[in-house]
Amino acid sequence: MDALLSIPLTLLDQLQKPTLAFLIGGMLLAACGSKLTVPDPVYKFVVMLLLLKVGLGAGISVREANLTELAVPALLAAVVGIAIVLLGKATLARRKGVSEADGMATAGLFGAVSASTLAAGMAILDDEGIAYEGFIGALYPFMDVAALVTAIVVAKVGMARNAAARLQAGGTVALGGGGQAPVERGLIGGILKDTAQSPAISALLVGLAIGLFAEPDSVYGSFYEPLFRGLLSILMLVMGIEAWSRLSELRKVAGAYVSYALLAPLVHGLMGLGAGLVAHHLTGFSQGGMILLAVMAASSSDISGPPTMRGALPEANPSAYIGASTGLGTPVAILAIPLWVALAELAVG
Secondary structure (H helix, E strand, O other): OOHHHHHHHHHHOOOOOHHHHHHHHHHHHHHHHOOOOHHHHHHHHHHHHHHHHHHHHHHHHOOOOOOHHHHHHHHHHHHHHHHHHHHHHHOOOOOOOOOOOHHHHHHHHHHHOOOHHHHHHHHHHHHHOOOOOHHHHHHHHHHHHHHHHHHHHHHHHHHHHHHHHHHHOOOOOOOOOOOOOOOEEEOOHHHHHHHHHHHHHHHHHHHHHHHOOOOHHHHHHHHHHHHHHHHHHHHHHHHHHHHHHHHHHHHHHOOHHHHHHHHHHHHHHHHHHHHHHHHHHHHOOHHHHHHHHHHHHHOOOOOHHHHHHHOOOOOOHHHHHHHHHHHHHHHHHOOHHHHHHHHHHHOOO
């Protein structure tokens, strides 16, 4: 009974922490009609600095990390990203009125990772004094790229099959002779390239490379680390304002997206927590690492994912996948962080 009571108490306690308080504050400001805005260039600059900090910290830690300890969580992160997308195909994409492109674009964003949500999770663990692996930021690209590529390829294959079926129904010979149109040649390579060149992934990867192959410890300690919490508070305030404003977009979308956006972060977070528990038993992956893997799984991409989907799946409706992921999915994922803290503590005793 005490364990069950600890979950709501932990949730209430975490809502008072700066990270979540700024998110809720932004939502309240927007709800009250405040005209407060943060210029877009400033927002992008803040995001870049946060991602560079995460990448640099991960790279510095990877230099001394045991390859086995890194490889197992990285593999599990990729598996979770793919599994989330396939679950979205079996659930959301099969709902009446949800097109193949819209469903898979939404599942792709929910399978990919929100760097800001990951940063929020790190800040909360730091406040609580919960240790986690320094290389945790290096797991971001594994889950992110795996989910985006899987979603786009599955969507392309599904649309090709639907087109072939329509041709057959109309008495026309189907493409490919077997009722299935071939996937575009070079699609996976193109998506990998687009994803790697996106601003968010680029900043993360260059920070990771510099941290891994250079010695940026001094600038990391004197510049990036001290600024991290202040920059994150600005980002959370902006995200709160944006999340409230995007709620109106959901009026244009079927109720399927609303239910998916509310439930998916919780289901996906449990998947990530389960993967973290497997890594814990195999390699001694820390409790903090388990929590952050759950945070990544529960999050939905709000920076790199939307432009990738817009370019790769122009048929998909942005108001559906962006409205669902940013309007509801991201706030739910951030507010659920204390839940993963409580559950991880129960799981490892």
